[in-house]
Amino acid sequence: MTRRAFCAGAAFLAAAGTLSLAGCNSLPFTGAAPVRLVIKVPRTGHDVVFDDSISQVETVIQGMAEGFQRDYERPVDVEVVVFEQNQYDEAVKGSFDTDKAPDVLYGDYFNISTYIRTGRVVPLDDVVAPAIRDDLFDDLWNMGVVEGRAYMMPYLARQNVLAYNKEMFRNAGLGEFVAEGKITAWSLDEWTRILDALAASLPEGSFPMMMYAGSSQGDTHIVTLLRSAGSSIYDDTGHFNLSAPEGIAALRWIQEGVGRGWFPPHAENLEIEDCSSLFRQGQLAIYMVNNASITRYGDTVGLVNFPGPDADGSATAFASGFQVFDNGDAEKLQVAKDFLSYVYTDERWLDYAAGAIPASKRVSDRYGADIPSYDLFRANADNVWDFTGGSPDTQTVRDVFYTGIHDLLMGKTTPEECAALLDAQCNAAIDEGWAKSQLHE
Incomplete structure (x- = not known):
C-alpha cells in the first residue's frame, strides 16, 4: 500500500491563498524507509449526499489514507484499522505501547474525549491554520477544546x-x-x-x-x-x-x-x-x-x-473527528499531524462529511440544501447540552x-x-x- 509523491496539492492550495498545510516540511525526515501510520476508526454507518457508494465512514477514512500515501512528500505506509463501536478501550488503551497503537483516531467525541486525559493525545493548535479554524463551526470546534487547547479536529456531527x-x-x-x-x-x-x-x-x-x-x-x-x-x-x-x-x-x-x-x-x-x-x-x-x-x-x-x-x-x-496520539516517535507524530493537515486542506475529503452535519462551513454552504433537514438541525443547535x-x-x-x-x-x-x-x-x-x-x- 506504499506510494511515493509530493505535497503538490497542499502547496497549490496554499499558493492559491486558501488553506495552508501547517505540518509539511516542518520536521526534517531521516532515512528513506516508509513511516508507518496507524489510523483507527469505529465501524460507523455514513451516507454522503453526492456518493451513493458510501455506506460506512471507514470507507472515507480509507480513501483519505490512500490519498495521503499518494500525495505525501515521502514514503508512508498507512494502515486503517476498523473496530466495533463497543470496543473503543480495547482498540485504543488496550493497544498502547504496541505496534498497533493508534497514531490517529477518528471517532465520536464523547468516546474519544476520555483519551485526552491519558496524556497521549496531543494538542493540534499547530495544525490549525487560521483559514482552517475560520471554516469550522464554533459549537463543534469548542467540543474538542480543553483548557484552551484543541485536542480534536471536528469533521461532522449528528x-x-x-x-x-x-x-x-x-x-x-x-x-x-x-x-x-x-x-x-x-x-x-x-x-x-x-x-x-x-x-x-x-x-x-x-x-x-x-x-x-x-x-x-x-x-x-x-x-x-x-x-x-x-x-x-x-x-x-x-x-x-x-x-x-x-x-x-x-x-x-x-x-x-x-x-x-x-x-x-x-x-x-x-x-x-x-x-x-x-x-x-x-x-x-x-x-x-x-x-x-x-x-x-x-x-x-x-x-x-x-x-x-x-x-x-x-x-x-455527537461531534465526530480526529485525534493525534504521541507514541514516542517524533517523526511519526509529525506525519500524523500532516495527515490531518492534508484532510483539512483538501476539499474532496471535507466534502465527504456531507451526509451528516459538516463541521466545515464551506461544505455546509455547498451541500446544506441536499442534506436532509439540515436547516432544522442547525437551527436547533442552541438546544444542545x-x-x-x-x-x-x-x-x-x-x-x-x-x-x-x-x-x-x-x-x-x-x-x-x-x-x-x-x-x-x-x-x-x-x-x-x-x-x-x-x-x-
Whole structure:
C-alpha cells in the first residue's frame, strides 16, 4: 500500500491563498524507509449526499489514507484499522505501547474525549491554520477544546432528538401535537398526557416510548430524559446532582412510567437496538433519531426535542473527528499531524462529511440544501447540552450510570435511593478520573 509523491496539492492550495498545510516540511525526515501510520476508526454507518457508494465512514477514512500515501512528500505506509463501536478501550488503551497503537483516531467525541486525559493525545493548535479554524463551526470546534487547547479536529456531527410516529399519534387522538417541518417541544405535563394517551390506545405489542438499561449503549439519551423536571444533572463543579428535587422528580417520572405502560416490558434488560427495531417495525411510538438516520422513516415521523429545563427542550450532539496520539516517535507524530493537515486542506475529503452535519462551513454552504433537514438541525443547535458534564472519563461514568437506571426500572430502588446511588458512584468515577488525569506536555 506504499506510494511515493509530493505535497503538490497542499502547496497549490496554499499558493492559491486558501488553506495552508501547517505540518509539511516542518520536521526534517531521516532515512528513506516508509513511516508507518496507524489510523483507527469505529465501524460507523455514513451516507454522503453526492456518493451513493458510501455506506460506512471507514470507507472515507480509507480513501483519505490512500490519498495521503499518494500525495505525501515521502514514503508512508498507512494502515486503517476498523473496530466495533463497543470496543473503543480495547482498540485504543488496550493497544498502547504496541505496534498497533493508534497514531490517529477518528471517532465520536464523547468516546474519544476520555483519551485526552491519558496524556497521549496531543494538542493540534499547530495544525490549525487560521483559514482552517475560520471554516469550522464554533459549537463543534469548542467540543474538542480543553483548557484552551484543541485536542480534536471536528469533521461532522449528528444531532439527536426524538421522533414520533404520526399515525400512532393521530390514532391516539393526539393530532394536535403533530407538527410538520419543525422540531417541536412539549412541556412535562404534555409529555405525561401524550404517553398516557398512547398507553391507553396502542394495540397489544406496541408501546409509547423507548426505554432501556441493558448496557451503557444509548445511556446518553436516558440521562437527557432526566432533565425533564428541570434538572441540570451536574452541579457547578461538574459532579452529578440528581439528589436535588428536580433530579428525583425526573427519576420518579420514569419509574412511574413503568407501571403506566409507557415503555416496553422489562425495559431494564433491553438494549437501544431493541427499541430501534420496535420503532422500525411500527411497534414503538417515540424513539431517538438524528439528522443522519431520519431519512429511513420518510414522512412517517415528526421531530421533538427531549423534555428539558427550558421551554424549547433538549437535544444532544455527537461531534465526530480526529485525534493525534504521541507514541514516542517524533517523526511519526509529525506525519500524523500532516495527515490531518492534508484532510483539512483538501476539499474532496471535507466534502465527504456531507451526509451528516459538516463541521466545515464551506461544505455546509455547498451541500446544506441536499442534506436532509439540515436547516432544522442547525437551527436547533442552541438546544444542545453537554451530557458529559466535562467529565475526564465519560466511559467509566457510563459503566456506572446505566446500572442505577436498571434497578430503578425494576423497582429495586426508590427515586431517592437511585439519585443517591448515582450521585455517589458517578461522582466517585469522576473524581477518580480527575485524579488520574494528565494532559500532553
